[in-house]
Amino acid sequence: MSDSSERMPLLDAVQALHARRRADDVVITSMGAAREWMALGAGPLDLPLVPSSMGTAPSIGLGIALAQPRRRVIVINGDGAMLMHLGSLVTITAAAPTNLVLILVDNGVYEVTGAQPTPGAAPARADGTSIAFMGMAHAAGFQSVYRFSDAADWARNVERVLAATGPTFVLLDVSSVPGSKGPRSPGPAAARARDLRRTLTQKLG
Amino acid sequence: MFSGEEMATLFTSIGITHVVSIADSTIGAWHPAIEESPDLRLVRVCREGEAWAVAAGLYLGGATPLVLIQCTGLFESGDSLRNVLHDWQLPIFSVIGYRSYLNQETLPGDTCLVFTEPVLDAWRIDYRLITSPAQLDEIRAHYLACRESGKPGAALIAEGRA
Numbered sequence: 001m002s003d004s005s006e007r008m009p010l011l012d013a014v015q016a017l018h019a020r021r022r023a024d025d026v027v028i029t030s031m032g033a034a035r036e037w038m039a040l041g042a043g044p045l046d047l048p049l050v051p052s053s054m055g056t057a058p059s060i061g062l063g064i065a066l067a068q069p070r071r072r073v074i075v076i077n078g079d080g081a082m083l084m085h086l087g088s089l090v091t092i093t094a095a096a097p098t099n100l101v102l103i104l105v106d107n108g109v110y111e112v113t114g115a116q117p118t119p120g121a122a123p124a125r126a127d128g129t130s131i132a133f134m135g136m137a138h139a140a141g142f143q144s145v146y147r148f149s150d151a152a153d154w155a156r157n158v159e160r161v162l163a164a165t166g167p168t169f170v171l172l173d174v175s176s177v178p179g180s181k182g183p184r185s186p187g188p189a190a191a192r193a194r195d196l197r198r199t200l201t202q203k204l205g
Numbered sequence: 206m207f208s209g210e211e212m213a214t215l216f217t218s219i220g221i222t223h224v225v226s227i228a229d230s231t232i233g234a235w236h237p238a239i240e241e242s243p244d245l246r247l248v249r250v251c252r253e254g255e256a257w258a259v260a261a262g263l264y265l266g267g268a269t270p271l272v273l274i275q276c277t278g279l280f281e282s283g284d285s286l287r288n289v290l291h292d293w294q295l296p297i298f299s300v301i302g303y304r305s306y307l308n309q310e311t312l313p314g315d316t317c318l319v320f321t322e323p324v325l326d327a328w329r330i331d332y333r334l335i336t337s338p339a340q341l342d343e344i345r346a347h348y349l350a351c352r353e354s355g356k357p358g359a360a361l362i363a364e365g366r367a
Contacts (some may be wrong), residue, residue, distance in 0.1 A: 047265075053288035056258035059250070063262020063270070066223065066248065087251025091259070094249055190294035193265060201267040 007175040008151035011036050013105055014076065016155035020162070026064055026073045026200070030057040032111050033076040035183035042186065044199045050185040055084030058092060058102050065097035068200060072099050072162065079106040079133070080118045086136070092167050093141035101161070101168040102142075104133055107175060112182035137169035149173040206231075206307075206338050206363065209238030212300075215341065216271060217244045219348050223263050224248065225256045226273035231302050231364045235273075253278030254285040260297045261289040272299040276321040276361075286328060290357045298348050299330075299359040306336065307365030325359065332359040 014029075014036040021027055027046045029037040034048040042048055049057050061075035082089075082104055092100060108121035108130065117124035120131040137145045144164035148154035154172060161170055186192070212235045216224060224239050225248045226232060239247045248263075250256045253274045263270040274282070279301055289295050305315035325332050333340075333347045344360040351358035 051288065051292045053254070053258070053285045056254065056261075056285055056288065059255045059258030060262040060265070063225075063259040063264070063268075064266040065262070066246070066259075067263045067266025067268040085252065085255060088255050091248075091250045091255055189292045193293045193295060197265045197267065200265060 006149040007107075007173045008149065008154060010105060010107070010174045010177060012151035013154060013172045013174050015040060016151065016158050017074070017076070017103070019155075020158045021074060022072065024071060025162075026061075026068075026071060028057050028061050028064075028073070028075045030054075030076070030081055031078045031183065032107075032177065032180060033078065033105055035180070037076070038183060038186055044195065047192075047196055048183060048186060050183045051189060055081045055088075057081065058088045059085065061100055061102070062088070062092050062095060062097065064200070065100040066095060069097065069099055071200075072101065073097075074101045074103065074162070076103045076105060078111075079104060079108065079120060080110045082133070083118055083120055089136060089140040089142075089169075096141075096143070096167060098143070098166045100166050101170065103170040103172060105172050105174045106133060109176050111176050111180055115176055115178065133171050137171070140169075142167050142169040144168040145170075147171040147173070206335075207235075207341065209235035211341060213238040213242040213245060215345060217242055219345055219352075220269050221245060221271045222268045223260075223270040224273050225250060225260045225263070225270055227251075227253060227256065227275070227278055229275040229277075229302050229304070229364070231362070232273055232275060253282035257282055257285040257289040257297065261293065261295050264295050264297060270297065272297060274299065275302040275364075276304055276317050276324075279324060280320065283324075283328065286330075290328070290330070296351060296355050296357050298351055298357060300344070301325075301332075301359050301361050302364045303334070303361050304364050306363035309365075312365075321361070325361065330357060330359050332361045334361045334363070336363040 065073040109115040260270040304317040
């Protein structure tokens, strides 16, 4: 968890994006973000990554972005998931898709398993200081890097951020949701994959 | 056993568009030819678990990816391939280097020789063991059969002395 005194509710963070994404954007969500996104309503180009292999959402987003370079691909990932595949930050910037936006919602905990702190969060660290995701994104070479802690500020800037030249990294400081549950799959995964591929290949822009 | 040019030609001939890979001493020697091929894009990943997920995204986006890793990376990437091949049932084909297979007399202690094939069986990956240069067409045939059936599959390439 990045050291920030201000945090926005996860639902507000997700809602601001949900209201402003374009209809032809692909949006991949995982864990708590997937739960909130599905509650708001998922469209045919949305991929709630349930069931998942934790941490792979950015890599799936990279693949879609490379296959469909004229389509914007947005990934909402959690901090615990990000820590599982930190190397994917470097993989993304090596390939450098200008159409990929990676949004990291950082609450410092493994929320759906009972809010245990991640190794990156201050309470779990010997020095009591959270790791710096912003520094990692800059060092990895993301073209555009942003951070928001206030929901209204994020909502005001969503469209500008999404329009930036990618690959884009956005850190959102969010509060954890006590007692929240993991997302449930909205339907058989294989059928959803077939539908998404069919939709994406029919609408190649 | 195979040159980079042979592998790049093979991949192109079966319609592969992206090769998602981490180098080992055999696979890495193929990378330059893959990069030079105008019909292939090499996507370098940092860890093999990423490779399956990147390939999954490529496939969902309409591309035809192939995962190219060593068997040690197969061991590392179990949960990711489980999700991609079995939860989402994506027919991703892989070419996997079988470390030390051709060096069994000089390097008999490499446990890759113990675990590679049982792990492929455990993950229910239909694979063909390739131990001779004469088997290049067997890779093509197995790929085409997997594509026809919509199933994942692998070619397990013996590494070591050519």
